[in-house]
Amino acid sequence: xxxxxxxxxxxxxxxxxxxxxxxxxxxxxxxxxxxxxxxxxxxxxxxxxxxxxxxxxxxxxxxxxxxxxxxxxxxxxxxxxxxxxxxxxxxxxxxxxxxxxxxxxxxxxxxxxxxxxxxxxxxxxxxxxxxxxxxxxxxxxxxxxxxxxxxxxxxxxxxxxxxxxxxxxxxxxxxxxxxxxxxxxxxxxxxxxxxxxxxxxxxxxxxxxxxxxxxxxxxxxxxxxxxxxxxxxxxxxxxxxxxxxxxxxxxxxxxxxxxxxxxxxxxxxxxxxxxxx
Numbered sequence: 001x002x003x004x005x006x007x008x009x010x011x012x013x014x015x016x017x018x019x020x021x022x023x024x025x026x027x028x029x030x031x032x033x034x035x036x037x038x039x040x041x042x043x044x045x046x047x048x049x050x051x052x053x054x055x056x057x058x059x060x061x062x063x064x065x066x067x068x069x070x071x072x073x074x075x076x077x078x079x080x081x082x083x084x085x086x087x088x089x090x091x092x093x094x095x096x097x098x099x100x101x102x103x104x105x106x107x108x109x110x111x112x113x114x115x116x117x118x119x120x121x122x123x124x125x126x127x128x129x130x131x132x133x134x135x136x137x138x139x140x141x142x143x144x145x146x147x148x149x150x151x152x153x154x155x156x157x158x159x160x161x162x163x164x165x166x167x168x169x170x171x172x173x174x175x176x177x178x179x180x181x182x183x184x185x186x187x188x189x190x191x192x193x194x195x196x197x198x199x200x201x202x203x204x205x206x207x208x209x210x211x212x213x214x215x216x217x218x219x220x221x222x223x224x225x226x227x228x229x230x231x232x233x234x235x236x237x238x239x240x241x242x243x244x245x246x247x248x249x250x251x252x253x254x255x256x257x258x259x260x261x262x263x264x265x266x267x268x269x270x271x272x273x274x275x276x277x
Contacts, residue, residue: 018140019078020044020128021053034112034125034148035083041147044128053080057100058127065178066103067171071135073101079131081124105130106165106178111154126154133162134174160190 022035022044038044047053055077056070080100107119108130115121122130125148129141133155145151155162164177184190 016043016140016143018074018132018137019055021047021055021078021080022124023047023051023080023082033083034123035081037147038125038128038144043144043147047080053078053100055079055100056131057102058082058105058131059102060104062102062104064103064171065106065174066131066134066165067168067174068135068166069170070101070103070131074131074135074137079128081127083124103131106134106161106174107182108158108161111150111157112148113150116150117157125151129154130158130162134165136166138166 020038020043022039035044035046039046056066056073057080058066059082077100105120105122105127108122108126110116110118110121110123110126112123112126115123125144129144129151132138132141132144141155142152145154161178161181164181165174168174168177181190
């Protein structure tokens with residue numbers, strides 16, 4: 001009958017070569033949510049929380065890392081993300097979402113305005129795009145990210161990482177590529193601009209599929225980016241100290257304990273004149 005609104009009439013039907021879906025826990029501002037924005041452009045469909053999805057699901061329940069081996073799964077059944085706030089993780093009943101093939105994303109750096117430069121804190125759009133690049137759909141990832149003023153920045157700052165991951169064949173190889181990159185960053189062997197962003201080791205690479213709660217349609221101001229980079233640049237030193245602390249703890253030592261002097265240092269110590277304090 002005329003006047004009756006069809007179910008799901010609020011957004012256009014998804015028109016994208018790969019099926020993209022999202023479970024929305026309504027924790028974020030819908031006007032700023034990257035997943036909702038993709039839905040408004042007809043690139044993604046929002047699913048009821050009770051809906052089952054048989055494709056690749058980006059979630060902390062995953063046991064494997066996304067890899068090029070998932071190409072067939074993505075092409076056939078698609079990708080789903082879970083839209084919620086980073087600040088309300090404890091409120092999300094992840095285990096209710098058991099259907100599908102759950103995967104984790106490897107180490108990547110966020111470019112969204114809220115979490116710019118922060119490892120692993122990706123928005124839904126970034127997580128979907130990263131998955132597409134890793135399985136070999138670079139152009140589709142660009143199509144998604146072009147809906148955001150800052151979108152291409154994500155591909156730019158993660159270009160080296162994404163290229164390494166996409167060149168792998170299995171989840172195991174992706175993990176090896178990730179660990180090799182992190183080790184090279186820690187040793188100062190890379191100059192791609194991301195080494196200062198490695199604030200935390202692989203132990204913190206757990207949840208990488210969530211949306212932020214303050215997504216902007218415009219890229220962050222250059223001054224704000226530079227300020228953020230200056231702040232983050234000093235965090236590598238802290239991460240380096242954390243690594244050293246963990247290493248010395250394993251050896252039963254403490255960073256406050258002085259290292260043994262060399263023979264030359266001991267000789268100089270004995271020859272130095274004594275002073276009163």
